[in-house]
Amino acid sequence: MSSDLLELASDIAGRAAPGEQLEAYVSRTRETDVKVFDHAVESLTVAERAGVGVRVIVDGRQGFAWAASLDPDVVSAALTDARDNAEFATPDECQGVVTPEEADGVTAPVLDLWAEDVGQVSTDAKVQLALEVETATFATDPRVRGVEQAAYGDGMTEVAVANSLGVSAAVQRTMCSCMSIALAGEDAQTQTGYGFSAGRAFADLDPAIAARDASERATRLLGATQPESRRLPVVFDPLVTRSLLGVLGAALSGEAILKGRSVFVGREGEMIAAPCVTLDDDPTNPEAFGASPHDAEGVASRVNGLIVAGVLRGFLHNAYTGRRSGSGTNGAAVRGFASTPGCGARALALTPGRLSAAEVMAAAGDALYVQSVSGLHSGTNPVSGDFSVGAEGIMVRNGQMAEPVREVTIASTLPRMLLDIAEVGADLTWLPGGAAGMTLLISEMSMSGG
Amino acid sequence: MIEQDVLQRTLHTALRHGGDFAEVFAEDRTSSNARLDDGKIEELVSGRARGAGVRVVRGETTGFAHTADLSEAGLRSAAEAASAAARSDDGGAHVTALERREVAPAHDIRIEPESVAKARKVEMLQRANDAARARGDAISQVSVAYADGRRRILVANSEGLLAEDDQVRTRFFVQCVAVGDTGMQTGMEAPGRSIGFELLDEFEPEEVAHIAADRALAMLRARPAPSGKLPVVLRRGAGGVLFHEACGHGLEADLVGRDASVFRGQVGEQVASPLVTLVDDGTYSREWGTFAIDDEGAPAQRNVLIENGVLTDFMWDYLRARQEGRVSSGNGRRETYQHLPMVRMTNTLLLAGDDDPDDIIGGTAHGLYCAALGGGQVNTATGDFVFGVTEAYLIEDGVITEPVRAAQLIGNGPEALRLVDAVGNDFDTWAGTCGKDGQGVPVSSGQPTLRVAELTVGGTAA
Incomplete structure (x- = not known):
């Protein structure tokens, strides 16, 4: 499937001049996107997008150019631009494309991430699924008075990377999902709830789950009031845990560490989390949506243990940060075609504990159950470690869900939160967005309200 | 084309x-982008x-x-x-x-970015880096980026419209990390305008670097932010994002049409303090969210949304306007040709009032002074919004005192609008990227120094 992309990437990499290193990263996605509203199709998009990123390194100086086209003339122009750009960079001996030795440090896993049905199912069937999600959302509860949006989306993505030292790799993967945002109303109050179902194959999708979750999340917030400010234990919904892991992953990237932009700089080997916390990035697990046999530089993927029983054991490195730190790449290069390789997580997960979600709730006693957070981008800082986000959820009393709350924030610091993790739920579920979620109990955070 | x-x-x-x-x-x-990080010119793209x-x-x-x-x-x-x-x-x-249709340019571009040698752009990065590091030994890391972009667009439709626009934008970013006894803090400054390389004449690299470095250094002394309800004073230019979130999104006709806005059915009603007059102005000269035509070919307009507290109108794109038998307000925008247009803000400005900014601070017994904000987010259906404060100080007995750590502020749009109780006679703007339904577009927000009588501050101190 990706053979023509791999050929194109190799062809570009083969144009390296003497003394020059060249790398081409090519991607192509075919996608369908359906949005429905009021029992009719609001928009239907069927499209293919493609692009190339060309990286040139001469004497340790890197230049880069990208183009949202695979047209030969455009690709050649990008190569010219990349060469020109390289002249201005500061020489850096660690700069350079991946060597075959770095790429093959471990054996790449064989992963089947491609579901043919995504391309075979008719557009009409995809439209029907989106309509079904909307109808099902209305049917769940009489208090659902509207569906702000119901949608279906899929993508069939092919990626290839090749460099002038002979390293090359290709990955292909599919992904599809359906979602619903329910509007629930009672008296003058409106609440919203989000539900989705996602999978590699069209057949994996369950519109009833998306509808049920959207409805439940909206209706259970009805009657929410603003509580008094206080400190209390907090239970994270799996979706919120996923977002927390995303922030943590950014703070554990080799680049953030090398450049002194992480609260975890210099903490390797130290106890940075509660003993129940073990965190891996495992893109070799085909259940993870971010799974891939190779990273974005063509290095074989592997399991990277980041925190083991509370102790910080490692960071995520690409070729550059691996060389500079002396630990070598561990296959964690991430990028799109419009950027040079960064480093980061693709499949973060905490090792599950023994308690079910209900048992975690029971263990919490009196707490705040956080269903969703807002302002994650502006409210978390991986450098200072500050963590303060908007939250909506439900008070937990004697281990049971009680009254809903709104207009609150929850705050702590990332280092404090890791040490305060009291329970990791057994309910691990892989979610879109580079991490798995599970119910999590944090023993204390500040809740700001009235 | x-x-x-x-x-x-x-x-x-x-x-x-x-x-x-x-x-x-x-x-x-x-x-065209150039980035300096960790003392090195890392890449040109x-x-x-x-x-x-x-x-x-x-x-x-x-x-x-x-x-x-x-x-x-x-x-x-x-x-x-x-x-x-x-x-x-x-x-x-x-x-x-x-x-x-002949389209007059939104404004002149004095120095076309393509005409500037790459070496000159790189020199600006070096100047900012040197200036930031010279601010003190506590500055441990500096990242500087320069970005310019040119976007030529053409719109043709079955109603006979044919129009083109040529949009140039330039932005300069400086981010500093400072290290002290209490850990690390960051400071950022990132001016952006719909102009060419002359941006760097108006915002000199050294000046931008000093703001970013001083912000990081000030935060080193910060103690935990308060938790709970407080009066909040927003410095001019620092708080426009509050109104972008608190009501801007809720005034987008597509969300109103889905019944996903708390402002539905409220045109003609008093929705805000009489001190509040809010406009969305795509014609505001040289600003980050300015253009000659929107991405559906409609000319940019200055639209009054709230006048003296009364809701006057929503923002419209072609499709929503057509459903209501009216014309677009010039708010149909899209990130790229790969996206469908929808109703988007441009430059959303709360107009200046009569109060002296010093008097607003002086008249606040105990509150929070916000000098720089990060981004925000809103649920338009409930009106609840958040925004991040990245540089803030306590106000005690009418005087700005100690810095406090970054925190999220949370409020409800209609409530916050009613609680605006002082509006200053100064004004400034802030450039940002607004995200909606997966599409990012350049926007700005602007406002004078003003006070909201009560917002919930999400700190960790009692």
Whole structure:
């Protein structure tokens, strides 16, 4: 499937001049996107997008150019631009494309991430699924008075990377999902709830789950009031845990560490989390949506243990940060075609504990159950470690869900939160967005309200 | 970009199987970025994206397809793909002959970014880096970026519209990390305008670097932010994002139309303090969210949304306006040709009032002074919004005192609007990227120094 992309990437990499290193990263996605509203199709998009990123390194100086086209003339122009750009960079001996030795440090896993049905199912069937999600959302509860949006989306993505030292790799993967945002109303109050179902194959999708979750999340917030400010234990919904892991992953990237932009700089080997916390990035697990046999530089993927029983054991490195730190790449290069390789997580997960979600709730006693957070981008800082986000959820009393709350924030610091993790739920579920979620109990955070 | 007769034939193809409206949106975008990090010129990046999106509308349904192939064949296949969703037996609408509309540029570009040597751009990075590091030994890391972009767009539709615009934007970023006894803090400053390289004359690299470095250094002394309700004073330019979130999104006609806005049905009503007059102004000269025509070909406008606290109108794109039998307000925007347009803000400005900013601070017994904000987020259906404060100080007995750590502020849009109890006579703007439904577009927000009588501050101190 990706053979023509791999050929194109190799062809570009083969144009390296003497003394020059060249790398081409090519991607192509075919996608369908359906949005429905009021029992009719609001928009239907069927499209293919493609692009190339060309990286040139001469004497340790890197230049880069990208183009949202695979047209030969455009690709050649990008190569010219990349060469020109390289002249201005500061020489850096660690700069350079991946060597075959770095790429093959471990054996790449064989992963089947491609579901043919995504391309075979008719557009009409995809439209029907989106309509079904909307109808099902209305049917769940009489208090659902509207569906702000119901949608279906899929993508069939092919990626290839090749460099002038002979390293090359290709990955292909599919992904599809359906979602619903329910509007629930009672008296003058409106609440919203989000539900989705996602999978590699069209057949994996369950519109009833998306509808049920959207409805439940909206209706259970009805009657929410603003509580008094206080400190209390907090239970994270799996979706919120996923977002927390995303922030943590950014703070554990080799680049953030090398450049002194992480609260975890210099903490390797130290106890940075509660003993129940073990965190891996495992893109070799085909259940993870971010799974891939190779990273974005063509290095074989592997399991990277980041925190083991509370102790910080490692960071995520690409070729550059691996060389500079002396630990070598561990296959964690991430990028799109419009950027040079960064480093980061693709499949973060905490090792599950023994308690079910209900048992975690029971263990919490009196707490705040956080269903969703807002302002994650502006409210978390991986450098200072500050963590303060908007939250909506439900008070937990004697281990049971009680009254809903709104207009609150929850705050702590990332280092404090890791040490305060009291329970990791057994309910691990892989979610879109580079991490798995599970119910999590944090023993204390500040809740700001009235 | 594309010949007029090719456009005419593409529109005809788009409506051949049905539909009442068709549009071709073509875009040619170039970008140039340079980044200095960790003391090194790390990379220069050039980018190019060119293509066209074709949409076909039948009633409330839109079919959309896009292509990077601007040949007649490429456009024809996009038009055919887009028309599939609008297929009907009754045949499509007639395509009116295209008539080119003369578009006056939004403003002059004094120094075209393409005319500036890369070495000169790199020099600006070095100057900012040197200036930031010279601010003190506590500055441990500096990252500087320069970015310029040019976006040529063309819009042609079946109602005979043909219009083009040429949009240039330039931005300069400095981010500093400072290290002290209490850990690390960051400070950022990132001016952006819809102008060329002259941006760096107006915002000198050293000046931008000093603001970012001083912000990080000030935060080293910060103690935990308070937790709970407090009066909040927003420095001019630092708090416009509050109104962008608190009510801007809720005044977008597409969200109002889905019943996903707390402001639905409130036109003509008092929705804010009488001190509040809010405009969305796509014509505001040289500002980050300014353009000559929007991404549906409608001229940019200055739209009054709230006047002396009374809701006067929503913001409109082509489709929402058509449903209500009115014309677009020039708020139809899209990130790229690969996206469908929707109702978006441009430069959302709360106009200046009469109060002396010093008096606003002096009249606050105990509160929070916000000197710099990060981004925000809103749930338009409930009106609840948040925004991040990245530089803040306590106000004690009318005087700005100690810095406090970054925190999130949370409030409810309609409540916050009513609680604005002082509006200053100064003014400034802030450039940002607004995200909606996965699309980011450049916007600015602006406001004078003002006070909200009560907002919830999400700190950790009791």
